[in-house]
Amino acid sequence: MLTHIVFFKLKDGSAENVANTAQVLRDMEGKIEVLKSIEVGIDVLHSERSYHIALITKFDSMEALEQYQVHPVHKKVIEHMLQVREASVSVDFES
Template identity: 65%
Template sequence: MIKHIVFFKLKDSSTENVERTAKVLRGLEGKVEQLRSLEIGLDVIHSARSYDIALVATFDSLEDLQGYQIHPEHQKVIQYMNEVRENSVAVDYEF
C-alpha cells in the first residue's frame, strides 16, 4: 500500500477560498478508480508555518499512484491547483 500526502499553501487563504479548494480536491473521490481512500483536512492552527490544506490518499501500489497522477480527473485538479496554490510539498511512502 502507498500513502500519498500533499500539503498546500494557497495564494488566497481566506476561509471561502480554502473551502472552495477543499471541495475541488474532495471531488476526486469516486472518479479515480485507483484511489482507495481520500482525506482532505483544513488547517485549524493558522500559524506562520502552517499550510492551508492537507490531502492524504491511499493506493494499493506504486503503479496505481502513477495511474492516478495521469488520470484525466486528477489532471483537471492539478490545473486548478496550479492556479490557486502558492506552494505544495509531498511525501509518498509504503506501509
C-alpha cells in the same frame, strides 16, 4: 499500500477560497478507480508555518499512484491547483 500526502499553501488564504479548493480535492472521491481512500483536511491553527490544506490519499501500489497522476480527473485538479497554490510539498511512503 502506498500513502501519498500533499500539503498546499494557497495564494488566497481566505476561508472561502480554502473551503472551495478543499472541495475540488474532495470531488475526486469515487471518480478515480485506483484511488483507494482520500482525506482532505483544512488547517485549524493558522500559524505562520501552517499550510492551508492537507491531502492524504492511498493506493495499492506505485503503479496505481502513477495511474492516478495521469488520470483525467486528477489532471483537472492539477490545473486548478496550479492557479491557486503558492506552494506545495509532498511525501509518499509505504504503509
